[in-house]
Amino acid sequence: MKHLPDELVLHIIAYLEPAELVNLQHVSRHFLNLSRDNNLWKSLCFSHSAAERRRRRLELSTDIDPRLAELIRAADTLSNTFDTSVHDASAPSAEAQRERNRDKRKQALIANWDPSYPDEKVNWYQDFIQRHAEQKISWFQEAGSEDCEQGNRRREATGAGILFDSDGLADKLVAPLDDGSISIWDASASSERQGSLVAKSDIGLLSGKGSDLDHYTRLTQSQAIMTETGAVECVSIESKLNKGFFAVQNVLNEVDLNTLQLVSRTPYPFPITALSEAHHRTPLTVGTNWTLHLHDTRKPPQPPSSVRCELIGGSTDTSFSRLETGDFGGHVALSQPGALSILHLPTTRDWDGNGDIWVGGRFTSMLNFDRRCFPRLRGTVHSGARLSCITAIPHPFIPQDLRLGRPYASPALLREAKSMPGYTMITAGEYKGKGSLELYGLSSEPSRAINSSDSRTTRNPNAYYQNRQTVSSSKLLSVAPHGTRLVFADGDGNIKWVERDGSTAVRHFNLNDFQPRSSSSSSNQRSQLVNPNPGANSEPWGDMVQKILPTVHLSSPRAPSAPAAPSADGASSLGLEDLVLWTGDGKLGLVGFGRESLFPLERDLFVDALEEQRDRDGDQVKEREYGAEMRRALEVQARELRWLRGYGL
Structure with a gap:
């Protein structure tokens, strides 16, 4: 076959199953490059997708009620839009024409399913792995484990943030612990020490408890301070300047990550509940229980007396048309408490959408601010759900009618919608006790964007989508983009992946299924040494994921990963798009796919049966x-x- 043209070889190996294609990669370098063909794996991703499997089942189903089958097939409008029949079945070219029609139909189905965008480079081989390979979880060293030197007290992480390198890939994982210290782990996928602890600050650095106190007092007081508020978005990392911002109660601590020394403390009038993403070009947005502030790191911290304020007789009206904002010393006063997530849209764009700052929380509307006019409220968008997390992807929102292929819709409309500049804002939260996953379009095109108004909220039905039926029976805690999919976690410990339409399921698993149970047998103990779990000596206690952190920054050219040619040893940029998890039990884990051990460094554990x-x-x-x-x-x-x-x- 080495004398055949590559096009013909690709046509032949396209009939192989994915497992056979993987084995073919070991034959030679030539077959390695051919079996990693991006279009080939894109076709495999489509053929193994949930939508295509459902369509094929309907075509092959013969034992269901014909009237029901007709109704189901009528709902699947796209598969009925393209006719594969020919006008003259007896013509000599009928078979070739029928084959061309089948190819056109398949290409149309792939184009309708395709979750990527025209300017987006996707490594479909890695995408297939993330969709179908077995998931693996490894736990970062000492996070959530028991410290024998401190009386077997569990050391729990109270937050998490990622320090990215110049390529936008995760380099270090930074987390505050409940003893008031800061720990840094190696999170680089190319490092041999990935998952190991590389640096740790003194106890009480964030809680303000110094060496003037004895060890036990400093430890107990720090633990009480660090665990009092329980904010999720309490860590923000500035990768350019190697700085970290840590919120502890009502104090914002700025720390130099190179030396793990405290740079400044900035007090706020109320407990801090949310921090935006830190960027050296823009001020940090700080959300407290009752206020919003812009924190400029270039300005020296003000004395506590200048920022002390008090809200008396706050409004009890639940209508968001009466959200009072104004210049109260440069900050925003909220009529209802609970800002839990703050999103900064990128400022380097050629269009001015609905502002730079979006705020969501325990209130049922999203607040929209323009940083240039802060603290004046630009507008609100009513959601109805109480939001836990807000994020965005730098691609326009695609309406559901275009994704589902409405009758007689031209494929050019889908291409046009994907080519428009814009962003899709993604929110996760709770609506009437159930999970809510919502998508909102932010674009320069009015027909494809939501509009926020100071007086009254207006929404375009073609610019948003709310899934409150099939997402989860419990509250959603976190959401993040992951390749060409969205991943979110709920209060029951489930981690689920869906397509970018917000409804089509891809895969899921429960975090508690990966909590090893204690066993007296040495074989079970040895099996736990590969990926040691800090809680290996205890039964699972119903843990859940509070925050999901992708290991590839959205601004990185590898997000999603572009197709990369294998190197001399057959390696490529695979295994870079993993997920860091921060759980409710204070543990930090890394989720990957298709590998036996995510962390290459095996750590020895000595287990004492008496202990x-x-x-x-x-x-x-x-x-x-x-x-x-x-x-x-x-x-x-x-x-x-x-x-x-x-x-x-």
Whole structure:
């Protein structure tokens, strides 16, 4: 076959299954390059997608009610739009014409399914791995583990942020711990020490408890301070300047990550609940329970007396048409508490959409601000859901009618919609006790964008989509873009991937299925040494993911990864788009696909059976059992509340 042209070889190997294509890569360098063909794997991603599998099942189904089958096929308008028949079946060219029609139909189906955009470069081989390969979780060293030097007390991470390199790839994972210190782990996919702890600051650095106190007092007081507020978006990393911003109660700490020394402390009038992404060109947006502020790192911190303020008799009106904002010392006062997530849209764009800052939280509307006119409110967009997380992808929103292929719609309309400049804002939260995943279009084209107004909210039905039926039965806690898909986590510990339409399921798993159970057998203990789990000595306690952090920055040219030719040893840029998880139990994990061990450095664990027995019978186990019982009681109460809401109570 080495004398055949590449086009003919590609046509032959296109009939192979994915597992056979992977084996073919080991034959020679020539077959390695051919079997990584991007169009070939794009076709495989389509043929193995949920939408295509459903369509094929409908075509082959013969045992269902004919009237029901006709109704289902009528709903799948795209498959009925393209006719593969020929006018004259007896003509000599009928078979060739029928084959050309089938190819046209397949290309049209692929174009309708294609989640990518014209200016987007996708490595479809890696995309197929992320869609179908087995997921693996490895846990970062010492995060959420028990410290023997501190009386077997669990060291829990109270937040997480990623320090990216110049290529936009994860280099370090930075997290504050409940003892008031800051830990830094190696998060580079090309490093042999990935997952290991590389630096740690002194205890009490963030909590303000210095060496003037004894160790036990400093530890207990720091733990009480670090775990009081419980904000999720409490860490923001500035990768250009190697700085980190950490919110602890009502104080914003600026830390130099090179030396792990405190640069400044800025107090705010109320506990900080959200931080925006840090960027050296724009001020940091700080959200507290009742206010919003712009924090400019170039200005020296003001004394506490100049920022101290008090809200008396706040408005009890739930209507967002009366959100009062104004210049109260350069900050925004909110009529309702709870800003939980702040999104900064990129400022380097050739169009001015609906502002630079979006704020969501426990209130049911998103607040829109223009940084140039801050603190004046530019407008609001009513969602109805209480949002936990807001993010965006630098691609325009595609209406559902174009994605589903409405009858007689031209494929040119889909290409035109994808070619428009714009962003898609993605939100995750809770609506009437169930999960809510929402997409909003931000574009220079009025017909494809939501509009925010100071007096009254106006929305375009072709510029947003809200999925509150099939996402989750519990609240969504975090959402992030992952390649050509969206990934989100809910309160039950589930991590789910959907297509960019926000509804088509791709894959899912539960975090608690990856919590190893303790066992007295040495074989089970040895199996846990490959990817050691900080909680390996305890049963799963219903953990959940509070925050999802992609290891590739959206501004990186590798987001999503462009097709890369394999190197001399057969390696390429695979395995870069992983996900960092911060769980409710204070653990930090890395989710990857198709590899036996995400962390190349194997760490030795020495397990003492007597210490295991003591831990099982000790106070820590009793505390965890009590926490598990309380969680189950709260879940029962939440189900009862949802049941009562169904009757209007």
